[in-house]
Amino acid sequence: MNSCMNACPVGARTHHPEQHRSPHEENHTRMTAKHHGYALLAAIAAFVVGVSAAIYVSVASRDGAGSGSRSAGNTVAVGPGPGNAAPVSTGVWVGAWAAAPAGGEPGTDTDGMAGRTVRNVVHTGVGGTSARITLSNLYGSGPLSVTHATLAVAAADDSAAADPATLRRLTFGGSTTVVVPAGGQAVSDAVAVAVPHDADILVSTYSPTSAGPVTYHPRARQTSYVAAGESTEDVTGATFTSTSLYWRYLTALDVLSNEADGTVVAFGDSITDGVTSTAGENRRWPDVLAGRLRTALTTGGSADGDIPRYGVVNAGISGNRVLVDDPLRGASGLHRFDRDVLDRTNVKAVVIDLGINDILRDPNPAGPQAIVAGLRTLVDRAHARGVRVVGATLTPFRGHRGYTDARERVRQSVNAAIRAGDLFDEVVDFDKALRDPYDPRSLRSEYDSGDHLHPSDRGYRTMARTLDLSELAGPAAPARL
Template identity: 65%
Template sequence: MTRRHGYALLAAIVSLIVALSAALYVGVASDESGDHTTTVVGRGAPRGSAQPASTGTWVGTWSASPAAAEPGTETTGLAGRSVRNVVHTTVGGTSARITLSNLYGQAPLTITHASIAVAAGPNTPAAAAGTMRRLTFAGGAPTVVVPAGGQVMSDAVRLTVPHDGDILVTTYSPTPAGPVTYHPHARQTSYAAPGDRTEDVTAAAYTEQSPSWRYLTALDVLSNEADGTVVVLGDSLTDGITSTPNANARWTDVLADRLREAAASGADVPRYGVVNQGISGNRVLTDGLGRPADNPSGLNRFARDVLGRTNVKAVVIVLGVNDILRNPRLADPHAILDGLRTLVGQAHARGIKVVGATLMPFKGHRGFTPEREAVRQQINAEIRAGRVFDAVVDFDRALRDPYDPRRLRADYDSGDHLHPSDKGYARMGEYFDLDDLKGAAPAEL
């Protein structure tokens, strides 16, 4: 070999090494669809953010539907305050990203500082040591402007997110922008503090408590323990309005635990994160008041709250009771069933399987009448006959009193004769057949 040929060979080897090194560290910070395995390079941590790349699938580990404008925040919003939301995960991952909503805002919302951390323990605004990370947007910017009526997704950040654990997501806005988009009845205590305390790891400044989630509507993780997301669309029965606060006792929490434990044991069940899109008082057909409407109907929010979630493989629909109870006239069962079938059609158009629930009994509730009970029975008959959903979870049968099927069983009743107790919610989560989540939408003929 001549010296000239030797130099050429050496140069080719060096070029190949450089190319391979560059390819190894190329990452994708955000994947809107979440449908593909992704490589992510972490960034944005306040300190020591350089970490090895990781692979996995983007899935939803937590979410909450934007439900209304928070009363009392119409003019200044939460300007000059750090808002620290505490949320509970259903699956773990090695990277995370969040979605912030300004759906009910009347002006652009400027977030100048945002962070994410693992909580130091249950129900605390303090961060676990070494987990505080700064969040960025649009490829590295620390500041983001969320337009009125809009939402934004953060860049991905490297963080080991545990399953069945609490995560702290904190935002700071220095300028007035109201009203605040929020989700009431969180059944989880969140916090606020004066000034920019976004990266404070202690709980000292966070003395203001809130029973609601503000701005934050989704937490996704890059996960090796889940392959997709199941979205539960519902009303207060899914929101868990009568469950014990800070106990994660909603029926969807029980479902998530069962899925994770079954998959870990090697059972042939889907590996899904579970996200809860329940809004108390929600109906299939009718919006609440306001513009944009508070408490948007299932029909109006399905595209955003279900189809817009990350890597959705299945949806569970638990809606219809409020269409009966909150209608000043006798509800039309055919209209409610048509609305449910419309939701199923939208899911099928995306290849998503739909599991639907029967409507649970409410005798003893102030809204009960024999006529409304007849509407419930008619809807349940159609659901059980298989003429609405791909699969059925019969929550009516699971929770009703065997001696008076128009009532909830006493130990499953929270006391208002409509919403379950913690034991009732546990029964719902345990009664759900995990096999019903398998597969995709049936082929259209």
């Protein structure tokens, strides 16, 4: 085995429950500077592994289960595999990236991704010295067999090529093969690798057979890649001749980090998903929030008060609602909250921006009382797990094809309940930040992507800057009895 492939696995668990675009010059310049340091980072990580090789410790199983346990009725444990230990290291496990599974990919019912390698490109909010992934077969109709999987730091932006020194073969319970049951998910063993923050990471999986519909996230705003045959260890990227605007199977990347002490989850719909942000630029509001947290800590954070050391992960699904399931737009907020928020690694806080589709997507829209009651249920469940909740007001949409005066009244009523102060631990007023002061029912023109509902890049940036970072810190309110 090539030395760059050496991995240090820890305990794993298995759980039930295409379009290229040219790289932007500014990204190329930024990432060129970054990647000069990757080889040095990898060498440092390798040195640490060598020094620590004689001292091993098993990582406790709770490290992968967030602040609480996975849903007990949907869990199958996988026992430790051979050599299922990792060198002693400092730091804590936190979320570096995530995406919520939204449904089964159309057209994949029969063949799935059988006989092909999927290379997902994801962007980190925080860095670390070890990494692990979560694969989901939530919408598959049969077992998903993954016989090869790798992780590597990308050699450049918008590229399928990997930095060879960072390529790691992934295992699951000590084995290079994992079978993920229909409706389930699997967490890999950890591998020692220097993962930089604000960097693209390549996660490649090969499946020889079909599991039915491919569990995917359709609005990735990021180019990923597909190769015919098994190409998980191709560092050149030459075999990846097809592109994809989806994330497939992969739902989380966690890192063992000294940069963060916990994870904050952005939970919402297309506005959180960032569907109108510039593709490949990582300009969704949760991306900007992650950058703010890193910058504030680096500069001392004096302007923002007590700044928490958190990684930020995105659990937005376009079209998602609080109350109603949709086969094309994911389970309702009520039904996916545990999986997409509470079961994330080391979650400390959640920002909830959800409810506009309950108003827009139903011919007989839910009234404000039902939406507020649904949000209150989410808050109660978060508090029961000790998770702090920041709630966001719903942003304007006059001019959008779904706008009516009756729907506007519902939005205003929901926002009044949110601003009243007895629903969430803290409130971030996205409505006030984005609305036109001369027409509060509409987005300001510079914050409007053009459809009068979704923000522009500038709008997303304003959303992230509106949130008081110190409000993410601190304990959750006591659970209501």
